[in-house]
Amino acid sequence: MGWNGLLAVLIALNQWMQPNLSIESRGEVVKDRISMTDYAYPLPVGPLVNEERLAKLMDQVAAKVEREPENATLDGAGRIVPENPGLKLERNAFKRLFYGYMLEGEPLRLEVPLRRIYPRVDSEVLSNIKVRQIGQYATYYNSRNRNRSSNIALAANAINNQVVFPGERFSFNGTVGMRTKEKGYLRAPVIVRGEMYEDIGGGICQISSTLFNAVDRAGLTIVERFSHSRRVHYVPAGRDATVSWYGPDFVFENRYDQPILIRSYAGGGTVSISIYSSELLELQPREVPGASRELPEEVKMDERSVIVE
Known part of the structure; x- marks a missing residue:
């Protein structure tokens, strides 16, 4: 045997x-x-x-x-x-x-x-990059539209506290993920090929657009950014960044030699996104026009009062 x-x-x-x-x-x-x-x-x-x-x-x-x-x-x-x-x-x-x-x-x-x-991010890293604001941008929305406001708050929370290390790329879609009912996203207006529709997650483009302007002010490298097919109200013309799970993404790269931190908040009709980093960072900022506080008029869609995306 x-x-x-x-x-x-x-x-x-x-x-x-x-x-x-x-x-x-x-x-x-x-x-x-x-x-x-x-x-x-x-x-x-x-x-x-x-x-x-x-x-x-x-x-x-x-x-x-x-x-x-x-x-x-x-x-x-x-x-x-x-x-x-x-x-x-x-x-x-x-x-x-x-x-x-x-x-x-x-x-x-x-x-x-x-x-x-x-x-990847411990307390020591965070304590070194939370001290200096290198970019900030604020946009405004009508908080009476509960569905859109809820979507905006969910997306803002998804990108909050994200750290991007030197040479890394940040993808909005990759970070926020697919917008689904299971995650709490609701139906709200979106723009598709110049036309306005309602879909799950409508409104989150205000977060991607606010983020785009904040990181642009911080001098970070914009890798991928697309504008809507029609004018949006919450940023100046040409300063928006449309996103879709099966379509456009917003991507930027950290070209600095220090990590950067994203702080994002949405509530009370205001989206505020700030970019932080180390005191050692050699900042090269860009000039970016601010957003208007004027809110759009409400329009009728599917016989419900909503705010245009």
Whole structure:
């Protein structure tokens, strides 16, 4: 009998003699009653462990124990909220421990091996780049239109506290993501090929346009920017940046040698976006005209009173 056959026999004997395996993480049971018979190939010969089933087990364990790292952020008062490291399953170490159980019947309690994942933005980075405002822009909207106001606030929150490192590009669509009902976006006016319609997420172009003017004032490099097919009210002519999940995006690049921080707020009829960075940054600002405070007249769409996008 070869080594494979002998080891297969040992596994078969252990299946009758050894109790089930319990997988735990930091004092909590992740998965218990793991039986050898579920992860061994049938006798007489063959690979000792069913790798496909083991891979699925590791996926199940990872889904329960892994967590994404959380960047340090600023709260509404400008105070630093510390970062939180993430956790990642060490699959090779897990596999070694699992093989030990399959071949030797030990350990009976498997502590999930985890690796810390540190966030890109920690408190030290944030404390260095929150001190100096290098660009700012404000636009205005009619807060009586609740759907549009809600969409604007959601998009403003999505880009708030974003940090762009030197040489990196910021994508509005990539950061805000798809605008869906599940995320809370509502139907509001949008412009499509010069015509006005209602769609999920209407109004967020005011956030992308305000951001465009703020980063332009800060001297950052505009990589991708498109204007609407008709005039919009909230920025001067030619100073808008239309976005669509399946269409145009607004993208800029940080050409400085210091990270930059985006602070974004929308409420009470005002969108305010500021760009911050380090005192060490050699600023090269641009002149950008300010936005008008005059609000547009309301118009009828689908027999409901709304504000033109």
